[in-house]
Amino acid sequence: MSKILITGGTGLVGKHLQKVLNKNNYEVSILTRTPKKSNEFRWSIKEKYIDKKAFKNITHIIHLAGAGIADKQWSKNRKLELINSRVQSANLLFEYCKKLNIQLEGFISASGIGYYGAITSQSTFKETDPPENDFISKICVEWEKAALQFKSLKTPVTILRTGIVLSKTGGALEKINTPLFLAKLGTGKQYMPWIHIDDLCSLYMKSIDNNSFRGIFNASAPEHHTNTSFTKTLAKVTRKLLFPFSIPSFILNLVLGELSVILLNGSKISTEKTSQFYSFKFEKLNNALDDLL
Template sequence: MVKVLITGGTGLIGKELQKIITNKGYEVVILTRSPKRNNEFLWNISENHIDEEAFNGVTHIIHLAGAGIADKRWTTDRKKELINSRVQSANLLFKYVKNLQISLKGFISASGIGYYGAKTSDIIFTEDDKPENDFISKICQQWEKAALQFKKLDIPVSILRTGVVLTKTGGALSKMNTPLFLSALGNGQQFIPWIHINDLCNLYVEAVENTNFVGIFNAVAPEHQTNESFTKILGNTISKPVLPLNAPSFILKTALGEMAYILLNGSRVSANKTSKFYTFNFPNLTVALNQIYNE
C-alpha cells in the first residue's frame, strides 16, 4: 500500500497533487501548521516538532514546503526565511525519519530551475550543469543538499527542478495577467521555462511509482519560450491586448527590488532527461494556456 506524506500540501501545487494522488487510490497525509482534517498533522519547524503519528505507514515523502520566492521583497529577513523554510524543514524530516527508523521507498523534493542562476545565455541547461553563484541558485543548492542527505539512510531521492508553474488559480499566471506584466519585461529576450501544473503533479506521481525515476530532473516543458513570445501567446489566449512597449527594467527594479532580476533574466532548460521517463500532456504553451483558460 502506497501512503504519501506531503509537506506544503495546502499550497497551490500541494492541493492539486493531493487530488491526483488520491485519485490513483493512494493514501495521503499532510503536514501543516494548522491541522483541520483527519489526514492533516501538526508540524512546527521553529520548535523542531512533528506529530509522530503522521509517519504511520508512510512509504514516500514529497517535500514541497517553502516560502513563496516571489511573494515578498527580498529583505535580509525574507532571504533567511526563503532558505530556512526549505532547508530546516527538510532537516527536521530527516531527523524524524532517522530516529523513528522509517524505511521510506522514496524522498521526493521540489527544487527550482533557479539552481542554474538568473542569467540569460545561449546555454540550454541540463541536470549536469554547475550551479550559478547568485542568491536564487544558493537557495536551490542548499534545498537540494538538505534533500540528498536522505541517501545516507539508503532512501532513494528524486529532485524536481521546477520552472514557472502554470495553473488557472493563483501562481505566476495570475500575476502576469496584469497591466504591468502583460507586456514584455526588459528586453523580452529572457527565456521562461514553464510547466503545466498537471504535468508537474504527474511527475511527482512518476517519482512515487517508478523506482528508476531517481535523481535530479528538470520539471519543465520541452518547448522554449522567451518572455516576449510567452506574453504574446498569453494575450492571444485571454483576448487581451499586450502593451506595445516593454516594461522598463528600472520600473521592475524599483517595484520589486533585488527580486526583479529573476524576471529580467532566464535561459533555456532542457527537458530531455525527464522526457525519457515521462510524456508531457502539455508540451506546447498554446495548448497549455487554452486548457487553463478555455476548458
C-alpha cells in the first residue's frame, strides 16, 4: 500500500485530499510548521529543515504548499513569497530525498493554469504550449522547474496545472458567490477555467494509482465559461440577482493593483490530454454548482 507525504496538507485542497486518501485506505503524513497530530511532521523552509521521520516508508510526495495567489496584493515582498513558498519548498524536499536516498514511486506537484499567462485570447491552451512572459506565468514556470528536478533522482513526476477550484467551503467559490462578483468584471469576456474539488482530488489519486499518468496535465473541467456565463450560471443555481452592470477594469486595478490581472484575464484550457486518462464527474458548471451549493 502506498504511503503519501503531503505538503500544504492544511490548505483547501490538502484537507479534502487527506479525507479522500484516508477513505481509500492510504496512509497519509503531513508536513506542517506546527505539527499537532501523530501523522504530522515539522518542516521549516526558512531553517531548511524537515523532520526525517516524515520520510519513513513514503512512496509518493504530493506537493501542494504555496502562499495563496489571490490572498494579498502583489507587493515586491509578496511576489517573492509567492515564488519562494513553492520553489524553495520543492528544493528542500529534493535535497532531503537526495541526501536520504529516498526512492519515490512518484513526485506529484500542483501548478496553475497561470502558466499560460494572465491573458484573454481565443486560443485553447494545451500542455505543449509555451508559457507567457508575465508574473503569474513566472510563478508556474519556476514551480514546475523545481518539481521536474526529481527526474534526476529517477522519480516519475506528475504536474497538475489547476484552474479555479470549486468547493463547498472556503476557496474561490465562497468569494465568487458574493454581490461583488455577481456582476460582470471588466469586459466579462475573460474565461474562467474551473474544476470541482472532487475531480481534482481524483486526479491526484490517479497520479498515485496509474503509472501511465505521468507528465504535465491541465486540471480543469472540459466546459468553457467566460466571466459573464459563469456568473449567469451561478446566479441561476443560487437564485440570486445578477447585477445588470459591470465593474470597470480601472476600479479593480485601483483596489487590487497588479493582482487584478487574474480577475480581468483568462483563456480556454484544453482537457483533451487529461480526458484520455480520466472521465470528469463534473463536466458541466451547473452540475458542479448544484452539488456544492
